[in-house]
Amino acid sequence: MNRQYLYTAIWEKVLSDMLDILEVLPFYGSIALPASDFEKVGERNDYSFNLQIDHGQVTNDITRSAVARDLADVFLNNIRASIFAYNKNINIKLDKNFTLHLSAMK
Secondary structure, three states: OOOOOOOOOHHHHHHHHHHHHHOOOOOEEEEOOHHHHHHHOOOOOOOOOEEEEEEEEOOOOOOOOOHHHHHHHHOOOHHHHHHHHOOOOEEEEEEEOEEEEEEEOO
């Protein structure tokens, strides 16, 4: 099965805001995302996921979540994000209400 990267544009649009939150706040924050952005490109019952990035590498199994895989691709291929993630443990969670929760620790 070929990857379609349906959610890449969504993550590219919010990546800068995500990094601003992670860099400025005490390494925790959240962003409310519009459900319609996801529903326009995919037909899923559940868009929620948990993504763990430790020292620049995805450390949990996201193979069943195209939403998480696309975010991981966008995040890890961005220079600013890669530099930020280099020496941190990052957790990114999208809940059922389309709130993106972000945390990072050294």
